[in-house]
Amino acid sequence: MKKILMIILVGLFGTALKAQNIYFTKDAKINFNSSTPLEDIVAETNQGTTFIDLSKNEVKFSVLTTSFKFRRALMEEHFNENYMESSKNKEFAKAKFSGTITTPVDWKSDKTVNAEVRGDFTMHGVTKQITAQAKITPGKAGIAATAEFHIVPQDYNIAIPAAVSDKIAKEVTIKVEANYAPYQH
């Protein structure tokens, strides 16, 4: 019986360790820029949900496309109505990323590392491989990270009509800023 108790205690301890490997935030900032000399197109949200699993170097992101705020209300409406088609179905409502940090990171140090994050980016129902350049600063209380990557709207089946094609950049820059804390369930 003592053996069983030991197994359970070890199991409990093991699980606790496992939990410490997971970091999380619900208010990651995500912004994108597809400005041209003709039009400033910038939007931001601070409602990105993201996890890092240190044991696997795994990263996940999820954000509602309707949470992006624009300076022009009409632009925000067109972003959701005409381009992202956010309310067309459940899949279109979210943008997601699932990938791994491919550069080794020493999670025990507190030095900023330039790392590469590779994985699947999904939006408008289309998944593509992307590589993001990230800066990761591990720390005792949490992990600070920023990342940047570029996408081409057409790759995600987002049609841009000829009438506005000069106003929207061919390549969109997406920037992410997240301050992770240990995940408490």
Add this chain to the structure above:
Amino acid sequence: MRGKFPTFIFVFGLMLIAACPLFGQDLDSLMAKEAKPVTIYTSATFKSTRIGNGHSIEQMKTNQLEFRISHRFGDLNSGGYNLYGLDYGTIHLSLEYGVTDWLEFGIGRSTYEKTIDGFAKIKLLRQSSGEKNRPFQLSYLFSDEYISSTADPLMTNTYSRMTYVQQILLARKFNEKFSLQLTPTYLHRNLVATELDKNDLFAMGVGGRYKLSNRIALNAEYYYVYRANASVLPVTYYNPLTVGIDIETGGHVFQILLSNAQAMREGGFIGNTTSSWGKGGICLGFNISRVFTFNKK
């Protein structure tokens, strides 16, 4: 189990399972767990702040200004001498500003009866899905119209030149393509054409849109005007029917339409429409909307 397993271990095991929901979970299931239900408010029920002539449930958001230019040609049945109405035209200009997301003020000027109008549109309920679910949206519109034309000698003072409009806008965006709006309307004219004309008019508007593509929509709008004594009135009035196409290009919306109403404000098109679709009293018209933003970065 029956005695072989002490009960406390079994209970302890259960507690362990309860205390460690992380056990055996991956990031995907954690993500799903953290995705709290959110409320998504419906937007873009209509492309523009007007369905055709009348107001739609849409209004300018905070610090957005809309400049509208609306134009109606003359009636198609006015003959070749008038180039089937194209020689003639009325214009309505307006500036409409969103003070907050739920309150909009507008001022306008029309060549028809040289009116000046001012209105307030107030969003009372928003349609939403998700955590908070409401299947419809509701707004209230109040508008004052001042007829500045000197054509009617009986309009001797300011009071006699006023018309008041009150509308409830009840709308639902059924899906991405189809939206419908009901617009119960109460109109009060301080001075009417004859003794038989009622100062108070009640009308029910029905308007809808169907999106043909992301940027093009088909609109229709009809106002049923209740006139109990229509048969004895010296002038035959008709209910205004407007059908149009919305074309959206970035910051502009173009509305091209056909209507039997010449006026572009409620007192005119609900109260005074005398042309009939059946008799070819149809005019071609368009509305152009341009939105300016005064939001700081």
